[in-house]
Amino acid sequence: MKINVQMPKAIKLGIKIKNENHMIICGLSFLTVIIFITLLGPFIVPNDPLSANMSERLASPSVTYPLGTDHMGRCIFSRLVIGAQATLGITGLVVASVVMIGIPIGLVTGYIGGRIDSVIMRLVDGLLALPEFILAITIAGFLGPSLINLMISIVFVKWIGYTRVVRGIVILERNKDYVSAAKVSGSSNWKIIRRHLLPQIISPVLVLAALDIGKVILIISSLSYLGLGAQPPAPEWGAMLNDGRPYFQTVPELMIYPGLAIFFVVLSFNLIGEGLRDKLDVKRH
Amino acid sequence: MLEINSITKTYDTNPVLKDITLSLNQGESLGIIGESGSGKSTLARLILGLDSIDEGEIIFQGIRVQHKRNSLKKVRRHVQIVFQDPASSLNPKLPVWKSVVEPLENYPDTIPLFLKEVRNNKELMAGMLFNKVGLSQELLERYPHQLSGGQKQRVAIARGISLQPALLICDEPTSSLDVSVQAQVLNLLKELKRDLNMSYIFISHDLAAVQFMCDQIAVLKNGTLLDMFRTEELFSEIRHDYTKKLVGLALKDIL
């Protein structure tokens, strides 16, 4: 009887562990392919992504144009491949900046507490009261349409989440005995933050970042779609969606292809993020 | 060596220590006994400057313990601690040898006699310290979760003695351990005390352990110092009623 009760549990556990690894491997494989194509982009594209050919507008797929052409006769495939550099590059930069800003502020406010902490957290709570997407649009709109302004607005909105998560963990950890022991050992505040607290936040931040990359890509694309990001004729997936909008009824492919590209990138990062979260046993924040 | 002058500590509105006065001479060890919640750990934290004192003062070797960087750094050079629960007093994300040599990193000018030959090599110092507390060198690179409770507490003791402090505070160092290893750890502490010529403040709710380790005993209840005497006077008629009760309970345990 006892065996009967325990067996399913063991099996379930086995499957669960497999699932996490499957998710991560699956996400990583998608991502590898995407990054490979992105890096090789300039060497494999059949056409100049910017050269318009009005006599070949909205052409169907052919040998010269593997996915056909857009409303200005530009090769959709080439624009997708080159556009990946913009979309993924901006995303990478944005997430890196957000992590670099959010982590130190979270560490310091969480550890030191006091006046600095309450001032910054007041600010953060204020910002969090507004939906982040609306906030990003507002700032991007206020700064004016350009890629740099787009990045600034997303960074401005996104660092808050990282600061909150890091601060939360630090507040939990800072009263534990090992931090007291480090103080008694004569370690400076700086050393305690760097050596003892930083390692505690790396896994959660990694998971958060992986899950956030998908969101950031969507925000970039959405803002570009609204005309606030990459400016024509630069190929960027969101901007391509925007370009295809007038033709949605007649030639939906113009929107379907960049849509699918965004979908796959977001999917792979989400698979990695969710997999890591379960594997590293990071609590949801 | 250590003077505690009528200190008071209140958390929120809860008075945890009430007008405690104590002193400890060089080379002597003091046991602090009291039930859970009586303020023993709080007293230890105040001596180390981990919390602020509300009223009164603590003076160690002429230095007042207060929140000024120099004061705390000087005091902690000579006063170290072994916490109750080694599972939480070691950073789970660090290999244990790094925790052990952390004090030596922060006090580069301190050269304990028993580490003289290896003072410029952290790994060798950690190895020496492991030797001193009876741990195998193979455990140096392990993480806390890969060690048993007794082994972890030995690691924490190794860190505690690494600067050869004048005073080592042991806050219930065996109460989170299996009964079978408690005696071993007590014996180790006693041996180290003699070997390194340290004083202890030995906090416990186990009267026998305190008697085994200390020259003087202080009895704490609800933040008040009820009784204070030399260990050999434990059974004297003039002991406080509460002390007599503790003695009675301890004897019952043995019989």
Ligand SMILES: Nc1ncnc2c1ncn2[C@@H]1O[C@H](COP(=O)(O)OP(=O)(O)O)[C@@H](O)[C@H]1O
């Ligand atoms: N950081 C703190 N904040 C609030 N109350 C505390 C804190 N630390 C200890 N206390 C309270 O102080 C009292 C004494 O605690 P403690 O010194 O840990 O006792 P002991 O070590 O003798 O068991 C307890 O009632 C405890 O709840």
Ligand SMILES: [Mg+2]
């Ligand atoms: Mg205690």
